[in-house]
Amino acid sequence: MGKTLTEKIIAAHLVVGEMIKGEEIGIRIDQTLTQDSTGTMAYLQFEAMEVPRVKTKKSLAYIDHNMLQEGPENMDDHRYIQSVAKKHGIYFSRPGNGICHQVEIERFGVPGDTLLGSDSHTPTGGGIGMLAIGAGGLDVAVAMAGDPYYITMPKVVKVELTGKLRSGVSSKDVILEVLRQCTVKGGVNKVFEYTGEGVKTLTVPERATITNMGAELGATTSVFPSDEMTKTFLEAQGRGADFKPLAADADAVFDEAVKVDMDNLEPLTACPHSPDKVVKISEIEGMVIDQVAIGSCTNSSWLDLMKVAEILRGKTIAENVSLVIAPGSKQVLTMLAQNGALADFLNAGARVLECGCGPCIGMGQAPSTNAVSLRTFNRNFFGRSGTPSADVYLLSPEAAAISAIAGVLTNPLGKVKLPEISMPDNFLINDTMVMEPAPEGTQIEVVKGPNIKPFPATKPLKDIVAGKALIVVEDNITTDHIMPSNAKLLPYRSNIPYLSNYCLAPCDPEFPQRALDNGGGFIVGGSNYGQGSSREHAALAPVFLGIKGVAVKSFARIHKNNLINNGILPLVFENEADYDTISLGDELVIENALEAVKAGKAKLVNKTKGLTYIMDLEVSQRQKEMLLAGGLINLIKSKK
Ligand code: SF4
Structure with a gap:
């Protein structure tokens, strides 16, 4: 076969x-x-x-x-x-x-x-x-x-x-x-x-x-x-x-x-606030827009931006639109500068940003209040742009560029006749911005500024895991909810104590203090909990707040792994309807957690309601060892 x-x-x-x-x-x-x-x-x-x-x-x-x-x-x-x-x-x-x-x-x-x-x-x-x-x-x-x-x-x-x-x-x-x-x-x-x-x-x-x-x-x-x-x-x-x-x-x-x-195939767009809320642009075209952002790791290649340049050449963006373009790399930006495409952007009224993620994670260029923002990016989760009231639509560079000129969402099909853009025979190669490591054995001092704090230590699992339901959240909670990532917080990515003040704050601003006041406890969530980015901080901040277990209908893959890596129990309701019976503040306990991890099933007792929930702990043998040790670093150290 x-x-x-x-x-x-x-x-x-x-x-x-x-x-x-x-x-x-x-x-x-x-x-x-x-x-x-x-x-x-x-x-x-x-x-x-x-x-x-x-x-x-x-x-x-x-x-x-x-x-x-x-x-x-x-x-x-x-x-x-x-x-x-x-x-x-x-x-x-x-x-x-x-x-x-x-x-x-x-x-x-x-x-x-x-x-x-x-x-x-x-x-x-x-x-x-x-x-x-x-x-x-x-x-x-x-x-x-x-x-x-x-x-x-x-x-x-x-x-x-x-x-x-x-x-x-x-x-x-x-x-x-x-x-x-x-x-x-x-x-x-x-x-x-x-x-x-x-x-x-x-x-x-x-x-x-x-x-x-x-x-x-x-x-x-x-x-x-x-x-x-x-x-x-x-x-x-x-x-x-x-x-x-x-x-x-x-x-x-x-x-x-x-x-x-x-x-x-027809031009499509993902509507707020999920990348799978996809409709044909023709079904909603004509909507007045406020901002267009072109770039991100999804659509900032030389080819993407050459198409944008073709559309913008000789045109001016609509009065109601702010257009920003972030080329994906120095190679892309330099080649656009050399072939004149950069001038096409500037002449059309675009603002050209440095080569980086920028607006994709709300690092600048947040839309105005209640704005409609068209973006060539990959995610439009609630609040990710930096403006919670904004509606972000995801689409192609062609659709973004033609809409920026029209001032309304515009279907490029039939309106854009791009010439065949062939890939260059030779890209401009200049790797001087990539620094080689020092040869082995060279003495190098590692420089740590005052904002860089140690990551929170975890402890081996105890047999009784008890605490309150400190927050109860719905389906499809993203890592942007769990650990928001915006221009104000990104500088603190190496400072978990500071960041944890904002953990799950978009769902409930009082959660972090409640967790600290109670000495930790449980998070309760719906299905697809932790979808979105790989950000480990969405597990590290809960560790700092004393979270011992996360009980949900289902997990997103990377987040579940991050929880396990950091010694937090990932608990999945065997009977999804049990989720509806838990209220904020309910006293929860797992009485023989060590056995539960080994068996891959736990009894989570809701002492407040007098109910017992069967929770799946679907983890591998290696992950069981991690949970017992209180996380991967503890496990690695114990094996040394
Ligand atoms: Fe890509 Fe992430 Fe950077 Fe956005 S923030 S451009 S999704 S790597």
């Missing part, structure tokens, strides 16, 4: 377990990446492991998230990461060099490699044929130390692309269509593998848009084959030697199938 590409890459990296769907396996990680907002904590954790040099083929530390310098905090974090990277064998991509996923595709991605990144959009690397997975910072620290990364052996979904995109329809519409079909819950423990004749028509940056936003499916990752298109791209990046052809076998057996007919 033939193999999928996913199975081939996993087989080549398997170090623990057997490739049985649903079972836990450990894979060797070739490359890692961090960005600054998760990186400080990941490197503090790496230092705690006392491993002198990374053991991966290549590890990269990018600075792209927190680039505002309103005070010393962000710059202190950058200095810390730069020094710790130099000391431990990690390449350092300086601020201004670009968004981690864009630069990774351009300069470092290698088909067939495994990549683990402390950023949920690490799957972008699947566009170049990597098995690229987002994880918590601690998982990345462990991978840098040379240990395997553990995942559930995924099911593989065949996404068959047929036909060819028409002018005005883009690869963003392909992933929006997949999200429409599969929803934000549709990808748990699955890899979305792209096949079919349509694949050949998509360039690597277009593929990377699709794998990037595949993260919104909740999938383990997404992957494209490595083919002639990949070869051409790598050669144009001066990296032809990194190419190897990779594809699923013709008789590969997939677990599920999705089809997208690109011939008949």
